[in-house]
Amino acid sequence: MRQLCAILALFLLVVPSTSALVDDSEQEHYLKRTILVEERTAIWCESCAEIDPELELVAKSHGARTTIVGIHVDDVFANDASLKRIEYQNLNNNGTYGTPTFFVDGLKTAEGYDAWSDVQQRILSQENKRGSPDDMYFEFSNDTFLLPTPEEGQISLMILEHEKKVPIDAENPGEKTRDRVLIGLIIKDTNGNESYYGDTTLPDVWSVVMVHEPAEGGEPWGVVEISNRDFEDGDENYLLIIVILFLTLGVYLVFIHSEKSLIPEEE
Numbered sequence: 001m002r003q004l005c006a007i008l009a010l011f012l013l014v015v016p017s018t019s020a021l022v023d024d025s026e027q028e029h030y031l032k033r034t035i036l037v038e039e040r041t042a043i044w045c046e047s048c049a050e051i052d053p054e055l056e057l058v059a060k061s062h063g064a065r066t067t068i069v070g071i072h073v074d075d076v077f078a079n080d081a082s083l084k085r086i087e088y089q090n091l092n093n094n095g096t097y098g099t100p101t102f103f104v105d106g107l108k109t110a111e112g113y114d115a116w117s118d119v120q121q122r123i124l125s126q127e128n129k130r131g132s133p134d135d136m137y138f139e140f141s142n143d144t145f146l147l148p149t150p151e152e153g154q155i156s157l158m159i160l161e162h163e164k165k166v167p168i169d170a171e172n173p174g175e176k177t178r179d180r181v182l183i184g185l186i187i188k189d190t191n192g193n194e195s196y197y198g199d200t201t202l203p204d205v206w207s208v209v210m211v212h213e214p215a216e217g218g219e220p221w222g223v224v225e226i227s228n229r230d231f232e233d234g235d236e237n238y239l240l241i242i243v244i245l246f247l248t249l250g251v252y253l254v255f256i257h258s259e260k261s262l263i264p265e266e267e
Contacts, residue, residue, distance in 0.1 A: 049174025081198030091217025133222025
């Protein structure tokens with residue numbers, strides 16, 4: 001029984017956390033050790049059309065550990081917010097990149113459809129080394145954001161739209177909607193000045209990501225995301241839980257069998 005309890009505890013640890021991104025309006029949302037993954041993408045990009053649905057599964061399975069942001073370039077979803085974010089990325093990653101290109105915690109990490117393994121390695125590396133963020137939070141009430149004034153660096157608040165419809169006349173090799181599209185950006189500096197880019201009103205289905213980061217570009221110090229979408233309804237998560245449960249039971253049965261084989265038979 002002790003072995004079974006230990007295995008079930010391990011099972012609970014590896015099951016993805018899916019409820020951390022549910023909106024808690026009128027509360028304080030503190031910075032976390034969340035890893036920031038930003039993808040430069042485009043509607044017309046065939047590789048992006050293949051990988052973007054997979055990224056949504058990654059976002060669901062990682063829960064609050066990872067935040068994924070879609071930054072559109074050279075298409076109808078590109079806007080002042082995405083252009084400003086690319087300008088910030090170029091402070092430390094100056095170059096011309098194709099799509100998809102991934103930036104993990106401010107560093108250009110990988111490019112192309114087969115890039116995810118490198119992205120995953122960078123995520124794991126960042127999870128292991130990142131320290132605790134500053135004790136900072138933002139408040140959200142009645143569609144209004146109250147951002148803290150940083151003592152150093154800047155606060156970047158990114159507004160993402162889920163299930164954003166692609167125009168019918170757009171060159172689109174992928175699905176009819178795109179997810180995690182950056183539509184708005186608010187930046188607050190150490191003097192308390194706020195700058196607005198793109199559309200900062202909340203869409204029907206949204207996520208909001210606050211990042212405390214150096215003003216000159218680089219690795220963020222803390223990230224937090226909230227959303228009005230509940231990830232617990234994902235069928236993929238239930239399938240994953242079932243698979244892990246069966247694997248757990250299989251390991252337990254093998255363990256019991258091996259223990260019994262070590263007990264000497266009575267003569």
